[in-house]
Amino acid sequence: MKAAIQLLILVVAFSPLTFGKQYLPYAPELSSLHDTVPRSAGNITSTVFMLRSDFSSPLYDLFAIHERAIQVCDKDTKLDGCDVRLKNNYSYTTLSNKLVETLKHLCSSKIRTDFYVKIDDDLIMPQSTLDNILEKMSTTKCQVGGGIAVDYPYYWPVGQLYVFKRKMMDDICAKLPEFKVELTSEDITIGSIWNSTNTEMFCSLDVPKNHWHKSYKDHRVSIQY
Numbered sequence: 001m002k003a004a005i006q007l008l009i010l011v012v013a014f015s016p017l018t019f020g021k022q023y024l025p026y027a028p029e030l031s032s033l034h035d036t037v038p039r040s041a042g043n044i045t046s047t048v049f050m051l052r053s054d055f056s057s058p059l060y061d062l063f064a065i066h067e068r069a070i071q072v073c074d075k076d077t078k079l080d081g082c083d084v085r086l087k088n089n090y091s092y093t094t095l096s097n098k099l100v101e102t103l104k105h106l107c108s109s110k111i112r113t114d115f116y117v118k119i120d121d122d123l124i125m126p127q128s129t130l131d132n133i134l135e136k137m138s139t140t141k142c143q144v145g146g147g148i149a150v151d152y153p154y155y156w157p158v159g160q161l162y163v164f165k166r167k168m169m170d171d172i173c174a175k176l177p178e179f180k181v182e183l184t185s186e187d188i189t190i191g192s193i194w195n196s197t198n199t200e201m202f203c204s205l206d207v208p209k210n211h212w213h214k215s216y217k218d219h220r221v222s223i224q225y
């Protein structure tokens with residue numbers, strides 16, 4: 001961790017996804033996700049997963065939230081720490097297929113959790129913030145949380161973090177056997193699986209604005225990459 005604290009990495013990287021996109025307005029009851037006091041997620045159960053690849057950020061283990069995540073790896077990856085090995089190899093352009101195989105894997109498990117959370121390998125978010133999101137979402141009727149973009153025939157989550165509830169997982173598992181991957185973008189693909197523009201289904205979180213994954217700063221650490 002000491003090395004991590006001394007780390008200052010500067011690589012300019014802009015994602016085209018950040019600009020010019022329309023989002024659903026943030027749900028007011030979910031607007032204060034930045035409580036500094038850690039809150040327990042109580043008895044809420046969640047499955048946090050992360051798609052790891054040979055192009056994963058080498059910094060992924062700096063981010064505490066990832067210690068709890070299931071690391072989903074390709075069949076022949078040489079990465080350490082994989083919790084799930086899929087049956088195939090994937091590349092950046094086949095992440096949608098990787099997501100679908102991952103979801104099928106989760107569907108095949110007998111264990112269902114209250115929430116499913118997909119995080120990017122370079123997301124920077126404290127565990128307490130995720131716990132707050134789950135706790136607050138558990139009090140609402142929405143099935144899906146994230147930064148919700150509205151520029152497709154269905155709403156979709158901007159990739160770095162999205163959350164869905166057990167009922168949505170059951171719906172996904174019912175749809176997957178018939179589902180055909182048509183898009184390369186993994187987050188637009190999950191949107192097409194959800195296939196909804198019902199605003200009551202979505203909790204729009206301020207993920208894109210406040211948990212953007214390219215920089216992190218506190219009183220001891222400053223990381224940009």
Ligand SMILES: *[C@@H]1O[C@H](CO)[C@@H](O)[C@H](O)[C@H]1NC(C)=O
Nearest residue numbers: 041042043044045114115138
């Ligand atoms: C947590 O436990 C309480 C009772 O102890 C129960 O009413 C509530 O439904 C539980 N919440 C979840 C998300 O399981």
Ligand SMILES: *[C@@H]1O[C@H](CO)[C@@H](O)[C@H](O)[C@H]1NC(C)=O
Nearest residue numbers: 074075076077087088089090
């Ligand atoms: C995965 O890639 C390796 C080479 O890295 C190859 O030998 C192997 O056959 C591939 N497996 C599948 C299932 O495509």
Ligand SMILES: *[C@@H]1O[C@H](CO)[C@@H](O)[C@H](O)[C@H]1NC(C)=O
Nearest residue numbers: 153154191192193194195196
């Ligand atoms: C989404 O649902 C509509 C009907 O509401 C259907 O016409 C469309 O084919 C569905 N799209 C996908 C990707 O499943």
